[in-house]
Amino acid sequence: MEDLRQKYIGMIATASDESALESVRLTAIGKKGEIALAMRELGRMTPEERQTAGPRLNALKDEITSALAARKEALTDAALDERLRGEWLDVTLPGRRRGVEPGTIHPVSQVWEECTAIFADMGFAVAEGPQVETDFYNFDALNIPSHHPARGEMDTFYMHRDAGDERPPHVLRTHTSPVQIRSLQAQGAPIRIIAPGRVYRADYDQTHTPMFHQIEGLAIDRDISMANLKWVLEEFFTAYFGTSVKTRFRASHFPFTEPSAEVDIQCSWVDGQVRVGEGDGWLEVLGSGMVHPHVLRSSGVDPDQWQGFAFGMGIDRIAMLKYGLPDLRAFFDSDLRWLRHYGFSPLQVPTLHGGI
Numbered sequence: 144m145e146d147l148r149q150k151y152i153g154m155i156a157t158a159s160d161e162s163a164l165e166s167v168r169l170t171a172i173g174k175k176g177e178i179a180l181a182m183r184e185l186g187r188m189t190p191e192e193r194q195t196a197g198p199r200l201n202a203l204k205d206e207i208t209s210a211l212a213a214r215k216e217a218l219t220d221a222a223l224d225e226r227l228r229g230e231w232l233d234v235t236l237p238g239r240r241r242g243v244e245p246g247t248i249h250p251v252s253q254v255w256e257e258c259t260a261i262f263a264d265m266g267f268a269v270a271e272g273p274q275v276e277t278d279f280y281n282f283d284a285l286n287i288p289s290h291h292p293a294r295g296e297m298d299t300f301y302m303h304r305d306a307g308d309e310r311p312p313h314v315l316r317t318h319t320s321p322v323q324i325r326s327l328q329a330q331g332a333p334i335r336i337i338a339p340g341r342v343y344r345a346d347y348d349q350t351h352t353p354m355f356h357q358i359e360g361l362a363i364d365r366d367i368s369m370a371n372l373k374w375v376l377e378e379f380f381t382a383y384f385g386t387s388v389k390t391r392f393r394a395s396h397f398p399f400t401e402p403s404a405e406v407d408i409q410c411s412w413v414d415g416q417v418r419v420g421e422g423d424g425w426l427e428v429l430g431s432g433m434v435h436p437h438v439l440r441s442s443g444v445d446p447d448q449w450q451g452f453a454f455g456m457g458i459d460r461i462a463m464l465k466y467g468l469p470d471l472r473a474f475f476d477s478d479l480r481w482l483r484h485y486g487f488s489p490l491q492v493p494t495l496h497g498g499i
């Protein structure tokens with residue numbers, strides 16, 4: 144019986160696939176297998192012999208049965224491993240290009256997103272207005288009447304009007320400030336918004352293009368002050384530049400704010416490169432002030448009840464400062480080599496205090 148055991152356990156261990164295993168099963172414990180034959184022999188034994196041989200044969204049959212099952216499982220696992228090794232698919236591989244290069248994010252879009260994320264962390268919602276504005280929203284409502292010199296200074300693009308066309312004049316908005324009026328009219332006070340967008344002025348040199356980008360800020364409530372303005376801006380610059388940045392407020396004049404201030408940020412120049420947040424130089428980046436009572440009134444807000452600040456910042460300007468882009472005109476030349484050099488992918492958006 145020990146010979147039988149050795150033989151079959153050995154055969155099971157070396158069976159290399161399921162059909163080999165099945166034929167071992169048949170010859171060992173099948174109906175006409177060797178164990179069945181041996182069982183039949185029991186009849187010819189003495190009762191004593193049968194008493195020891197019977198249980199041993201049954202035990203051997205059980206042992207072979209479970210060895211077969213174990214070997215079968217091992218063979219199945221091995222077959223699965225083999226398939227997994229042969230049939231894998233890397234779903235993280237990039238797709239096949241279809242004749243087009245993958246795109247990058249334009250630096251202006253990147254900075255636009257960065258600014259929006261930082262102000263959103265401070266509770267500012269995003270507002271929008273049209274790029275073709277009436278002269279009411281672009282000028283009059285902002286306390287710039289038609290005789291005001293500021294209209295001339297802004298190098299405004301006017302929309303063409305045929306003779307006899309009586310519609311009010313339309314302009315390409317020269318700043319994002321008209322969104323202050325539109326948002327206040329729509330929503331009233333209190334309000335806390337930013338308005339990023341395109342603006343237009345007839346100007347062209349290394350630091351001016353006829354189309355550029357601004358981000359307007361507006362916060363109106365019962366007792367908002369210049370101190371809140373200064374805090375919000377310093378918080379913004381620190382998050383945006385990733386280092387603490389001193390600001391300098393210079394008294395200035397805008398018809399739609401009183402008092403008004405132009406804001407500079409601290410910087411130094413090293414080998415012609417600007418470094419923000421260090422040194423004792425200053426760079427102007429925005430105009431700001433307390434919203435003029437006339438502006439509140441023309442938006443339907445009572446200046447005896449409400450007050451607050453507004454600011455307007457150049458997005459392109461702060462993009463140049465952060466990413467060291469020397470010539471503003473290149474932003475809008477659609478030169479793919481420039482975009483490949485300076486473009487971003489994927490979006491990197493900084494937030495205050497490491498984000499939410």
Ligand code: PHE
Pocket residue numbers: 317318319320397400429430431432453454455456
């Ligand atoms: N609109 C101004 C400009 O374009 C900037 C500004 C906005 C100033 C809001 C004060 C308040 O120059």
